[in-house]
Amino acid sequence: MISLAGIDRSFQVGDQTVDALADVNLDIGAGEYLSIMGPSGSGKSTLLNIVGLLDRPTGGVYKLDNRDVTRLTDEEQARVRREKIGFVFQAFHLVPRLTALENVSVPMMLSGIAISERRQRAAKSLEDYGLGDRMDHRPSQLSGGQRQRVAMARATIMHPPVLLADEPTGNLDRASGREVVGLLERLNASGVTLIVVTHDPELGRRARRQLHMVDGRINADNVLQK
Amino acid sequence: MMGPGDVVRFSFRSLTGFRTRTALMVIAMAIGVGAVVVLTALGEGARRYVVNEFSSLGSNLIIVFPGRTETGGNVPGMLVGRSPRDLTLEDAVAVLRSRHVTRIAPLNIGSAYLSRGRLNREAPVLGTTHEFRDIRRLEMDRGNFLPPADPTKAQSICIIGQTLAKELFPNEEPIGQWLRIGDRRFRVIGILGAKGRSLGFDTDELAIIPVASAQQLFNQPSLFRILAETRHRESLDTARDEIRRIIKDRHEGDEDVTVVTQDAVLATFDRILRTLTLAVGGIAAISLAVAGILTMNVMLVAVSQRTAEIGLLKAIGASRRQIRSLFFTEAALLSACGALVGLLLGAVGILIIRQLYPAFPAAAPAWAVGAAVLTAALTGVGFSVMPARRAARLDPVIALAKR
Ligand SMILES: Nc1ncnc2c1ncn2[C@@H]1O[C@H](COP(=O)(O)OP(=O)(O)OP(=O)(O)O)[C@@H](O)[C@H]1O
Ligand SMILES: [Mg+2]
Numbered sequence: 001m002i003s004l005a006g007i008d009r010s011f012q013v014g015d016q017t018v019d020a021l022a023d024v025n026l027d028i029g030a031g032e033y034l035s036i037m038g039p040s041g042s043g044k045s046t047l048l049n050i051v052g053l054l055d056r057p058t059g060g061v062y063k064l065d066n067r068d069v070t071r072l073t074d075e076e077q078a079r080v081r082r083e084k085i086g087f088v089f090q091a092f093h094l095v096p097r098l099t100a101l102e103n104v105s106v107p108m109m110l111s112g113i114a115i116s117e118r119r120q121r122a123a124k125s126l127e128d129y130g131l132g133d134r135m136d137h138r139p140s141q142l143s144g145g146q147r148q149r150v151a152m153a154r155a156t157i158m159h160p161p162v163l164l165a166d167e168p169t170g171n172l173d174r175a176s177g178r179e180v181v182g183l184l185e186r187l188n189a190s191g192v193t194l195i196v197v198t199h200d201p202e203l204g205r206r207a208r209r210q211l212h213m214v215d216g217r218i219n220a221d222n223v224l225q226k
Numbered sequence: 227m228m229g230p231g232d233v234v235r236f237s238f239r240s241l242t243g244f245r246t247r248t249a250l251m252v253i254a255m256a257i258g259v260g261a262v263v264v265l266t267a268l269g270e271g272a273r274r275y276v277v278n279e280f281s282s283l284g285s286n287l288i289i290v291f292p293g294r295t296e297t298g299g300n301v302p303g304m305l306v307g308r309s310p311r312d313l314t315l316e317d318a319v320a321v322l323r324s325r326h327v328t329r330i331a332p333l334n335i336g337s338a339y340l341s342r343g344r345l346n347r348e349a350p351v352l353g354t355t356h357e358f359r360d361i362r363r364l365e366m367d368r369g370n371f372l373p374p375a376d377p378t379k380a381q382s383i384c385i386i387g388q389t390l391a392k393e394l395f396p397n398e399e400p401i402g403q404w405l406r407i408g409d410r411r412f413r414v415i416g417i418l419g420a421k422g423r424s425l426g427f428d429t430d431e432l433a434i435i436p437v438a439s440a441q442q443l444f445n446q447p448s449l450f451r452i453l454a455e456t457r458h459r460e461s462l463d464t465a466r467d468e469i470r471r472i473i474k475d476r477h478e479g480d481e482d483v484t485v486v487t488q489d490a491v492l493a494t495f496d497r498i499l500r501t502l503t504l505a506v507g508g509i510a511a512i513s514l515a516v517a518g519i520l521t522m523n524v525m526l527v528a529v530s531q532r533t534a535e536i537g538l539l540k541a542i543g544a545s546r547r548q549i550r551s552l553f554f555t556e557a558a559l560l561s562a563c564g565a566l567v568g569l570l571l572g573a574v575g576i577l578i579i580r581q582l583y584p585a586f587p588a589a590a591p592a593w594a595v596g597a598a599v600l601t602a603a604l605t606g607v608g609f610s611v612m613p614a615r616r617a618a619r620l621d622p623v624i625a626l627a628k629r
Contacts, residue, residue, distance in 0.1 A: 049622075049623045052541070053622075054540075054541050054621065054622040054623045055621055055622070055623045074545055074546045075546075075547065077545075078540070078544060078546075078548070079545075081540075081542065081543040082542070082543025083543070087541055087542070089626075093534075093538050093541070093626065095535060095538065096243075097239065097240070097244070098239065106539070106542060107542050109228055109232050109236065110228060110543050110544050112232075115231075154542065155542075158543075
């Protein structure tokens with residue numbers, strides 16, 4: 001369902017060109033569980049951002065469900081982000097002035113779902129993530145693990161078929177991290193395509209398919225046989 | 227798509243989420259708008275004040291005074307060796323020859339010492355005739371005004387204002403008593419009604435004597451003014467031209483007096499005071515501009531602080547259009563709030579002015595209120611929507627990375 005062909009991404013820093021991604025080719029099927037590892041600066045985040053339509057490649061073709069998504073209008077791109085992709089960030093990226101419930105509701109508001117349904121769905125989702133008693137708390141009143149669970153509730157509220165997580169446990173302690181990973185894997189088990197970027201080898205090894213990147217290229221692509 | 231209710235609710239949450247910023251902006255805009263409202267209200271009040279004063283004089287009025295002030299007529303310098311002729315009582319009587327003039331009042335004015343026993347004070351003294359009372363719509367408190375008489379005959383009678391009556395006759399009824407004005411004695415025959423200020427004269431402090439007596443008292447044969455009233459408004463211009471001709475004939479063909487209608491004077495004042503209002507409005511506009519610049523700075527900072535938020539909204543599926551409408555609505559709400567508070571502030575300011583100076587009809591003209599609100603709206607919306615549009619155009623990663 002995800003198909004990257006000859007993807008390049010270079011940054012212009014002063015008069016120097018940094019190739020964050022160079023000729024990346026990758027096909028990912030629906031329901032796969034992928035981890036991406038590699039040294040710092042190898043292009044993991046850049047790759048994930050391109051897959052999540054947060055960034056645009058300087059070259060190559062990216063097809064999502066057989067549709068070239070790099071050439072879409074802004075409106076169409078927004079729709080794809082809203083409906084097909086959930087993104088979980090290392091830094092959570094919640095809106096600080098909104099409550100947990102409101103943060104989870106934002107994607108539904110952007111899709112034009114009625115307010116009563118929004119409240120109901122957001123509340124249900126937060127309960128599923130064990131935050132039933134934290135709905136009216138603002139991010140600053142929540143722990144890191146709780147914030148990441150709010151972020152996950154937000155990422156999944158539109159039931160996207162693809163879930164992307166960039167070091168989702170990077171800012172969490174072991175216990176919270178394990179909890180978040182468990183939740184991610186449960187989603188994957190229910191059919192969601194899951195791609196996790198991580199520095200944690202233990203977490204990386206849990207994925208059935210493991211990519212290793214160096215200098216903007218994929219230099220290993222191992223699929224575990226069960 | 228997002229409904230308008232959602233947009234407003236979300237924008238409102240942004241405003242309440244950034245309390246200090248919101249308060250600052252509302253205050254800045256409110257001060258700007260309020261300043262425009264109050265200052266133009268002062269200018270407009272001055273205009274109305276003068277207009278009211280004139281209309282209380284009676285509206286079918288023609289004023290004649292010595293000397294030529296209008297340009298385009300005879301240049302005084304051409305009349306070598308001849309000083310401008312006096313405007314005499316005979317001239318005043320002659321004005322009545324115009325068919326359109328129903329009554330006239332010659333006016334002579336000066337300042338003199340009024341004394342009664344040991345009490346004395348200085349006061350303006352007006353010399354005129356019986357008709358003056360009707361032309362000026364003067365009210366009497368008690369007693370009589372000058373009786374109808376030959377204007378050229380001096381009589382030792384006077385009418386005094388309320389303040390003079392109280393100060394010079396603290397313990398007695400002034401009517402019938404003698405009063406010294408300058409070096410002559412006058413019998414008080416009437417007390418003016420309390421009218422307060424009217425066109426420069428405080429009638430409460432005024433003494434009125436027959437015009438011929440004033441000419442002798444001040445040793446001034448020339449009149450200060452002739453007031454002439456016409457029967458109809460429509461005949462004002464014809465009457466003015468007739469009066470001009472009558473006096474010109476009497477002055478051996480020299481047009482050495484100025485004849486103006488009340489309307490013309492009023493129009494001039496009106497023009498001057500409108501200009502004043504405009505000028506004052508301009509000054510206020512500067513404060514509005516300052517408020518606008520403040521708004522711009524706060525908004526620019528706010529938007530760059532919120533670029534990350536814009537990136538996040540994009541990352542979770544907001545389109546550029548949605549972000550634009552969110553920020554537009556936020557700015558519009560903010561500006562509306564600022565303008566509203568400003569109008570309120572202005573209204574309170576005007577109320578205070580009216581409390582302090584009840585006679586002064588302060589009121590902001592509609593154009594000034596409109597312009598102030600529009601400026602507040604444009605600066606608020608313009609300065610926040612522009613940077614928000616720019617931020618919305620960024621790719622989400624770049625926006626997200628901004629802090
Ligand atoms: N906005 C940018 N401008 C310039 N260079 C950038 C930018 N973003 C990333 N890069 C460069 O691209 C390369 C890949 O960056 P990326 O963030 O993808 O690395 P990463 O593998 O995620 O590293 P880490 O594990 O530290 O998060 C790095 O060399 C980085 O310096
Ligand atoms: Mg990274």
